[in-house]
Amino acid sequence: MIHNFGRNVSFTPEFCLTPRTEAEVLQILEDHRDKRIRVAGRLHSWSEAARSDEVLLDLQLLNSVQIERRAGRVWASVGAGCQIKKLLADLEQLAKVTTPSVGLITEQSIAGAIATGTHGSGKHSLSHDIAEIRIATFDPVSGQAVIRTIEDGPELKAARCSLGCLGVILSVGFWCRPQYNVEEHFARYTTIEEVLAAEDQYPLQQFYFTPWSWDFFVQHRREVQSPRSRLAGLYRLYCLLNLDICTHLSVIALAQFLRSRRCIHIFFRRILPLAVVRNWKVVDRSYRMLTMKHELFRHIEIEVFVKRSRLSASLTFVEQLLRYADGDEHAFSDTVRDQLLQHGLWESLAPLRGRFTYHYVICVRKVLPDETLISMASSDDEPYYAMSFISFARTDERDGFFCFAKCLADCLVALDAGRPHWGKVCPLTAAQADALYPHLPEFRRIAHDFDESGQFQNDWVAKVLFGRSDQRKGDPSSVHDQRPPQSPHRDHAENETSGVSGLA
Numbered sequence: 001m002i003h004n005f006g007r008n009v010s011f012t013p014e015f016c017l018t019p020r021t022e023a024e025v026l027q028i029l030e031d032h033r034d035k036r037i038r039v040a041g042r043l044h045s046w047s048e049a050a051r052s053d054e055v056l057l058d059l060q061l062l063n064s065v066q067i068e069r070r071a072g073r074v075w076a077s078v079g080a081g082c083q084i085k086k087l088l089a090d091l092e093q094l095a096k097v098t099t100p101s102v103g104l105i106t107e108q109s110i111a112g113a114i115a116t117g118t119h120g121s122g123k124h125s126l127s128h129d130i131a132e133i134r135i136a137t138f139d140p141v142s143g144q145a146v147i148r149t150i151e152d153g154p155e156l157k158a159a160r161c162s163l164g165c166l167g168v169i170l171s172v173g174f175w176c177r178p179q180y181n182v183e184e185h186f187a188r189y190t191t192i193e194e195v196l197a198a199e200d201q202y203p204l205q206q207f208y209f210t211p212w213s214w215d216f217f218v219q220h221r222r223e224v225q226s227p228r229s230r231l232a233g234l235y236r237l238y239c240l241l242n243l244d245i246c247t248h249l250s251v252i253a254l255a256q257f258l259r260s261r262r263c264i265h266i267f268f269r270r271i272l273p274l275a276v277v278r279n280w281k282v283v284d285r286s287y288r289m290l291t292m293k294h295e296l297f298r299h300i301e302i303e304v305f306v307k308r309s310r311l312s313a314s315l316t317f318v319e320q321l322l323r324y325a326d327g328d329e330h331a332f333s334d335t336v337r338d339q340l341l342q343h344g345l346w347e348s349l350a351p352l353r354g355r356f357t358y359h360y361v362i363c364v365r366k367v368l369p370d371e372t373l374i375s376m377a378s379s380d381d382e383p384y385y386a387m388s389f390i391s392f393a394r395t396d397e398r399d400g401f402f403c404f405a406k407c408l409a410d411c412l413v414a415l416d417a418g419r420p421h422w423g424k425v426c427p428l429t430a431a432q433a434d435a436l437y438p439h440l441p442e443f444r445r446i447a448h449d450f451d452e453s454g455q456f457q458n459d460w461v462a463k464v465l466f467g468r469s470d471q472r473k474g475d476p477s478s479v480h481d482q483r484p485p486q487s488p489h490r491d492h493a494e495n496e497t498s499g500v501s502g503l504a
């Protein structure tokens with residue numbers, strides 16, 4: 001059985017194959033032309049994106065990194081299964097260059113990362129900068145397995161973020177940028193306006209909306225020409241021990257053992273602020289400064305993207321929803337309540353009230369408009385802001401989180417045209433996807449051209465992206481189906497701990 005990182009998606013494909021060459025990929029396609037075929041990257045998606053019940057390919061052996069110098073610039077051709085951490089290390093070693101952007105972790109494969117529109121902060125998603133994609137698929141005329149190279153036009157925009165629907169990505173090509181240094185320091189603010197005002201000075205910044213104190217910690221970041229700080233090594237150690245390990249162990253203790261609503265409130269109001277050293281300015285290599293070890297502890301996440309013009313309203317709504325989930329009956333303002341009533345969502349929130357105490361910071365990252373058809377930041381005008389919500393509850397105690405995720409997604413879709421990340425918990429329906437992605441019809445047309453019979457789709461993408469009904473039992477687009485079977489006893493907790501995330 002195959003499990004994803006979050007252990008909320010498990011499946012058993014009929015065939016699990018690890019080709020060593022592109023020729024072997026083509027042969028596998030020929031040998032399984034009557035089967036549905038999907039590729040797994042590093043299985044770091046929480047959505048059903050990588051699920052395959054028939055043939056699953058693992059391209060980890062297609063991981064070469066080759067560079068060429070063309071007219072003073074460096075072009076990289078990278079095997080689809082190459083992990084991002086290997087890619088970054090090879091680029092640094094081969095030519096002192098790096099990728100145009102990077103996400104928070106470097107565990108993903110490059111093809112997996114672009115397939116869901118993976119992003120960092122202050123730049124486009126990784127998908128946006130891909131300039132060439134080679135895909136193995138079936139020729140529509142001869143029916144033979146062939147390799148198609150996509151370099152421009154709407155096909156490139158579709159292939160940059162395609163959730164595996166165009167075929168098997170074999171390699172990607174992109175222009176590298178010279179390696180650079182980033183300066184970082186933390187600061188605390190009380191209003192979103194102050195945070196956004198600092199963006200001009202710190203274009204790469206990301207920030208954390210802190211639950212239960214409802215203020216903001218900002219990781220101010222900018223590209224600088226200065227050399228690496230003398231204390232950069234110490235700063236890295238501080239980040240690893242204090243932020244990546246100790247803070248997370250405290251959150252896990254709160255979520256899995258203490259499970260007290262009051263302790264969670266106190267932790268975020270009084271203890272967490274003490275753990276963050278402010279105004280310590282440090283310069284280090286971009287890939288070290290822009291990433292963290294968020295993969296150290298198993299967790300689950302939903303991330304919703306809203307346009308800049310909707311960010312402030314969305315954060316206000318998020319605060320009210322979290323207070324409501326925590327048991328505050330008067331959490332919603334009259335305006336928000338009226339909007340929810342108008343959209344027919346008010347009643348659907350009732351099961352959430354008093355059921356879930358959020359226990360992590362809400363990380364908010366700016367993503368510049370992507371030239372893609374369906375990545376979450378695909379946009380012709382404004383940048384998007386991605387708000388992420390994480391739970392460290394035990395894997396069999398995530399009911400509260402799933403209920404919250406569904407309510408959050410439905411409300412933000414309706415109120416602020418919020419787009420859930422394709423690679424995280426993604427409870428979108430086909431109708432919602434249609435309304436959110438104006439270029440979805442064009443994406444469908446191109447996908448059909450590459451894969452007429454939908455052989456490279458699974459039930460989840462067939463349903464959400466193509467509006468086709470399920471072939472499996474159940475409803476895989478529902479968050480409740482994105483988890484393994486639950487233990488039966490935990491829906492009955494009634495004491496103070498019962499409101500803590502993951503406990504119903």
Ligand SMILES: Cc1cc2nc3c(=O)[nH]c(=O)nc-3n(C[C@H](O)[C@H](O)[C@H](O)COP(=O)(O)OP(=O)(O)OC[C@H]3O[C@@H](n4cnc5c(N)ncnc54)[C@H](O)[C@@H]3O)c2cc1C
Nearest residue numbers: 041042043044045049104108109112115118119164169423
């Ligand atoms: C701890 C953690 C931190 C994360 N941080 C971030 C972050 O900072 N920013 C962000 O945006 N996301 C983040 N994510 C989400 C993650 O980047 C995406 O879910 C990404 O898609 C995972 O890549 P993967 O290689 O594991 O691919 P998988 O999850 O295995 O697959 C993702 C999709 O890619 C397709 N695919 C993979 N390889 C191929 C191929 N060769 N050809 C065709 N299709 C293919 C799969 O079929 C599937 O549809 C994080 C996830 C985790 C677990």
